[in-house]
Amino acid sequence: MRELSRREVLGALTALGAGAAAGCGSGLEAGDFEIPPGWRAGEERSIPTTCGQCPAGCGIKVRVFEGRAVKIEGNPAHPINAGGIGPKGQAGLQLLYHPDRIRGPQLRNGPRGSGRWTQITWDSAIERLAAELGALRRAGHPEGLVLIDGEPRGVVPRLWDRFLRAYGSPNHVTHASTSEGARALAMRWMQGSTELPAYDWENTGYVLGFGVGLFDSWCQTIHMSRASGALRRGKPGQRAKFVHVASRFSVTAAKADEWIPIEPGADGALALALAHVLVRDGLYDRAFVEAHTFGFEDFRDEHGVAHAGFRTVIAEFAPEKVSRTTGVAADRIVRIAHEMGAHPPVIALGDGSACGATNGLGTAMAIHALNALLGSVERTGGVLTERRVLASWPPGELDGVARAGLAAPAVDGRDTARCALGNGAIQSVPDAILSGRPYPVKALLLYRSNPAFSKPEGRKWREALGAVPFIVSFSPLPDESTAWADLVLPDHTYLERSEVVEPAPSSGLPLIGLRQPVVAPRRRGMATGDVVVRLARAMGAPTAAVFPWPDYAAAVGALPQSLASKDGTPRVVSALLPAMHETGTASGERSFEQWDTAFATPSGRFEFYSQGIRARLGAVFADDDALNRHLVAEGVRDRGDRLCLPRWEPPRFAGDAAAFPFVLAPYRGINYAEGGVRHLPWLRELPAAGLLAWEETIDMNPDDARHLGLAQGERAWLESPVGRRRVCVRIAPGMRPGMVGMPLGHGPWPPRPEDPDIAGGHGLLAALSDPLSGLHAHQGTRARVRKEEA
Ligand code: SF4
Known part of the structure; x- marks a missing residue:
């Protein structure tokens, strides 16, 4: 695929985002100035729900005044955070009211990167998606469908899993090899x-x-x-x-x-x-x-x-x-x-x-x-x-096409030598796409995933995205990967949707959280859970047969759960919901020594x-x-x-030590939320980010910086074997000599997918892996730092 020009991609992102439509760049719409239906002048509510800025699943209470969310606070009744909240949680308001949010489903109507998008209805968007996936399945290649799913747990991943099984794709690719x-x-x-x-x-x-x-x-x-x-x-x-x-x-x-x-x-x-x-x-x-x-x-x-x-x-x-x-x-x-x-x-x-x-x-x-x-x-x-509190719905029947597709090897290397002890390696997917092995990838769904920005070897990801015939992104914001999409189906933010949440394990309490809309959904988005249910039903048999629910809410309510129900009602999520609407959570007792x-x-x-x-x-x-x-x-x-057995042997690094004398130490700073840091100004400005909050920075030991003639705040090129980035140097006495600290998730906003030097940090990391588990060796890339010439 040819490279996109800067003008082309900026045009694409502008058309996707809200600024152009508003005319003034504020992202506000006419209706934003009116009190929404169901609210009275002066009315205020405090609505319990669950934070979605990271997987912890803290309970929050959103103060809503005249139908507008104005403040997020911790929920004192929630067992995980007991009223505590951090800056990332509070910055959720900036996500909800982000001026660049995508306005409803968008269909590309010109070459990739041309910036030509047509706003379409949700009915026609789902019809279009069902037609594309239906054609692939009828051609006998359901394995050519790949989902990259950035949600580690919860109901939507279960829905995706169910859909892919009935469809016949083994490719439910998660981020596990690059995270936890x-x-x-x-x-x-x-x-x-x-x-x-x-x-x-x-x-x-x-x-x-x-x-x-x-x-x-x-x-x-x-x-x-x-x-x-x-x-x-x-x-x-x-x-x-x-x-x-x-x-x-x-x-x-x-x-x-x-x-x-x-x-x-x-x-x-x-x-x-x-x-x-x-x-x-x-x-x-x-x-x-x-x-x-x-x-x-x-x-x-x-x-x-x-x-x-x-x-x-x-x-x-x-x-x-x-x-x-x-x-x-x-x-x-x-x-x-x-x-x-x-x-x-x-x-x-x-x-x-x-x-x-x-x-x-x-x-x-x-x-x-x-x-x-x-x-x-x-x-x-x-x-x-x-x-875990949540189980899954009873499995459905598979037809011959699904069985054949599921028997194909997965594109993330699961069950192969390089992932023998792991669950697949997302960092190997670009190679699979570009090589066409084990088979061509024909359709790619990106759910809560922006691999061109947040996965290793960003350049290769961009090349791979260009080689996939049909891409769908569910992102509510424009990003590097939506620029390659054919269809964009913007999700709700977590403050606009109903769902049941499985927080990341914390204290051992069996626990689930409730998410409920605190304001009316904005920008004509749709919760991806609803999209999956509607898609499965629109495709007819066999996927429709395993999605008997009219919508996502019904699917959630029918999900089996293991918390005791005191009144003898069936142990499904719907039995817990009335109380959860008041508290935002349901939990059981911790248990120890259950040998x-x-x-x-x-x-x-x-x-x-x-x-x-x-x-x-x-x-x-x-x-x-x-x-x-x-x-x-x-x-x-x-x-x-x-x-x-537990074992240790010396690590290997990508890059020649003579050419790349530093070891990169990427890290998630205190302001790293889902999707990174760059899109939320409150997080960029956190004091922990230091004086260079709006820059992409690296941390260098004072002696190393002095040796290279670099002072605090000076510009330099950070180069790894797979990419480079113009950065600002931050002198950090706590940085080990010979290492370069690299906070992840930073970069310009709006995104610049046309920029050959990938922002965000991840793109500079080599796709080096633990050779038996397939875990990404994110600390295994060498780099050099070069002072920018005046
Ligand atoms: S961002 Fe994470 S840790 Fe912070 S309040 Fe939200 S869920 Fe809790």
């Missing part, structure tokens, strides 16, 4: 759980966080801020300690009791060294390990074959040996291990930068192994298994030695030779049993 995937995979292989872990923060004695921005931008930031009060002052005479391990000094590092700077990619080695000391010095919970774990000691399997256990692995990670690798002094490692052993219950968690190298899965398992060693799993003050359900592993125990991994490798690779060839090709050092 490592922690989830550690739970999968060590506990047999498909959920992220939850944490009993309030009752813990010690928190050891590896790379996780607990007080920056994490999926539990508000809950964690509240919990930290209980953690430090909740019990007279007791104060839990919080230790933060990370290469970069952040808000979280500043709030921690102790910050341990570490070499990039070395977190797993430190975790194994801590385990070494805990075992060597008899500080681990022997009773828990004996009663509830498998694979701690060497063992023989049912065929009499000997296998190494966890104790054998950690014998090689003596603090003195690991000290050089990690940059953490041996006596400090010993002290931290002794502190952990002395202050149970302990929470060890790794996320973000810790699990973002090519050794991500092994590192996540090494960190999670500390929880089992210290007896913290399923215990008060420890790490809990999330128990019969805690570990869905082959042994029924926490598995240091993952029998699941062993079985999975056996299923994906034809034999040991095939596995070993893959390991050699990918530069993996470990073999055999070691692959089934």
Whole structure:
């Protein structure tokens, strides 16, 4: 596909957005000046609903005056945030009233990038979409349909899943490999759980966080801020300690009791060294390990074959040996291990930068192994298994076309060697599209996804989007990917739609949240849940047969749920809704030590030695030779049993060290909301962003900057092997020498998709992966910094 010119794409975005239609660029419409139907002059309401600026799902109350939302506050009755709210939550108003929101469905009526869009009705938009997808299915290629779904949990992903199954596409591609995937995979292989872990923060004695921005931008930031009060002052005479391990000094590092700077990619080695000391010095919970774990000691399997256990692995990670690798002094490692052993219950968690190298899965398992060693799993003050409230509707029948399509390999590499221990790799999708392997991608649906901006190797994504014949975006705002779309079906914002929300796991409470419209929907958008239901029904059999509901609300109400219903009504969501309209949430009781359900592993125990991994490798690779060839090709050092255990080996990096002397450290700053930072002025202006809030910045150690002749605020080119970006230098004494900090999600607004240098940071990252799980190694790209010539 040819490159779009700047004029073409700006024209396209302007036509998509609201500014042009309003004439004055304010985005206001005539009706905005009138009190909407159902409201009286002077009337004010406080409407409980659920925040949607991040996956945490905090309860909020929106103050609505004369039908206009004017203030967002935390809901004091909500178990997650208990009235707390952060700036991202409050900035939701700017999303709701954003002047650039897309006005109703838009159909492209000229070449891509021509800026020619026709506003169409929702009926004709859904008819058009149904016709395109119907033709693809009738041609016998349902597998050619790919959905990229940016919503990690909830009802809409379930609807999409149901639609794709009935349609016959195996391609429900999620963002897991580029976000929270490592922690989830550690739970999968060590506990047999498909959920992220939850944490009993309030009752813990010690928190050891590896790379996780607990007080920056994490999926539990508000809950964690509240919990930290209980953690430090909740019990007279007791104060839990919080230790933060990370290469970069952040808000979280500043709030921690102790910050341990570490070499990039070395977190797993430190975790194994801590385990070494805990075992060597008899500080681990022997009773828990004996009663509830498998694979701690060497063992023989049912065929009499000997296998190494966890104790054998950690014998090689003596603090003195690991000290050089990690940059953490041996006596400090010993002290931290002794502190952990002395202050149970302990929470060890790794996320973000810790699990973002090519050794991500092994590192996540090494960190999670500390929880089992210290007896913290399923215990008060420890790490809990999330128990979901929502189930799914009964499955529907599949026809022959669907069965054939579902049998095709997925385009994200799921079930192949490079994702053997993972759930697919979204970063591999552009290669699949461009190569046409395993088959051509004919239609691409982008739900809460803007891969051209927020996924690695942005240039390649743009090329790949240009190669897909039919693209639909559901974005309510124009973005880099909508410029390539053929059809844009703008979603409601979370303040305009009704839905039931499954928040990211936090305290272990079984909990769901209600979202209800606080104002009448704006800009002729439609909730994507309704679009899916209408699409499935418009397509007729077989998709219509598994969507018996007239609309999304009916589908939500019929969803099975596990919370007790006191009056004997069926256990479906509709039974909970009347009360949820008042409180915004429904929850059950936390449970601990549910040993019969805690570990869905082959042994029924926490598995240091993952029998699941062993079985999975056996299923994906034809034999040991095939596995070993893959390991050699990918530069993996470990073999055999070691692959089934928490492990660490040195990370690999994309880019030659001589040409690219720095290691990029991308991070989500305190102002990172869904979709990034750039579209919401309140977030750009947060004090934490510093004086250069409106610029795309990098953080450099003062010595590194001085060496390159760079001063605070000077312009430079940041170049990686896959892209470059003009940036502003921020001198950061807490930045490790040899590393460049890169806050994600920044860039110009409105977006400039025609710009060959991708904004936002993600586009500079190579699509390097953990070679067995497919997790994106987002901390694995080298870069150089070049002073901009005057
Ligand atoms: S933590 Fe997330 S869900 Fe909670 S208020 Fe902030 S942005 Fe909203």
